[in-house]
Amino acid sequence: MRICKCREDKSLDAKLQFARIPQEYRQSRINNFEINLYRTDEGKERAAIAKRVAANFVANYPAMKEQGKGLYFYSYQKGSGKTRLSCSIANALVKKYKADVRFIRFVDLLNELKNSFSGNGDVNASELIEAVKNIEVLVIDDLGVEKVSEWVEEVVTSILDHRLNQNLVTIITSNSTIEELDKRYQQGRVRSRVEKMTFPVWMPEESIRSLIAQQENEEIQDILFR
Ligand SMILES: Nc1ncnc2c1ncn2[C@@H]1O[C@H](COP(=O)(O)OP(=O)(O)O)[C@@H](O)[C@H]1O
Ligand SMILES: [Mg+2]
Structure with missing residues (x-):
């Protein structure tokens, strides 16, 4: 039996909906992750490596899945492209492999936990x-x-x-190295697990978000100062 194209598209849409990728990153693709936006040579170099890792991760997803290996994107600097690149991978895994993906901000997860704790004291009750x-x-x-x-x-x-x-694949973004997770999770069991489950990718220490904001302001200043 052949599944018609429109039904396939619908199931992809449903998967993307379910993935809950934030609006800002729904259109993000690995291909349009730009390298030349980073100003320093080091930034460009790290961005190029990160982009290659992301593309190879998607291309080799069956092997990564088999091994339960994910990625750990980190930089101290906010706005460097960590969330964007992870979402680009997530989008690609849904499209290419019809993978079931779920995006969650860590703070939202914490809030959800707190709510379910204060609600009935049973965190397992939470579907999340x-x-x-x-x-x-x-x-x-x-x-x-x-x-x-x-x-x-x-x-x-x-x-x-x-x-x-x-052996499930987990992709993590963070503003600290894996080693530094020990400072935040002092029982030390988070770090050792993350270490096993992911391959670390160091992102550039440059904010593309501020860069884009500056460029936008330069463009509208011509209108506003007219
Ligand atoms: N390499 C890139 N090419 C194009 N846009 C980028 C790139 N890196 C970041 N951005 C954009 O800059 C903003 C900040 O990126 P984000 O991934 O949210 O940063 P982080 O998660 O590291 O704080 C987003 O709007 C994102 O789309
Ligand atoms: Mg982010």
Whole structure:
């Protein structure tokens, strides 16, 4: 039986909806991740490596899936392209492999946990937790941006632990190195899991977000100062 094109498109749309990739990054593609926007040679070089890693990750996804290997994009600088590149990978995995993907900001996950804790004291009741534990590809955006309490660390550990044991692919963005995760998660079990589950990719220490904002302002200044 052949599945008609429109039905296929619908199921792709549904998958993309389910992935909850933020509006800003829905159109992001690895191909249009620009290297020349970065100003320094080092920035351009790191961006080029990151882009290549992203493309090779997608091309070799079956092998990565087999090994349960994800990626860890990090830079101290905000706006360097970490979320964009992870979303580009997520978009590509949905399109190319019809993968089940879920994007979640780490702070949203924490808030959700807090709510379900204060609600009925049973975090397992949260569908979100089950979803993030078992989804084929999980993107955790901005892991460890805020200081977390012990119980949150426990839950994060249990999510990662489950995914590690099930060999599921997790893509993480963070503003710290994997080693530095120990400072935020002092029981030390987050870092060791992330280390096993991901391949680290150092992003440029340059903010493309500010650069784009400056360029936009330069363009409108001609109108506003007229
Ligand atoms: N290499 C790039 N090419 C094009 N746009 C980029 C690039 N890197 C970042 N951007 C844009 O800059 C903004 C900040 O990027 P983002 O990925 O959110 O940064 P981070 O997650 O590192 O804080 C976004 O609007 C993103 O689309
Ligand atoms: Mg980000």
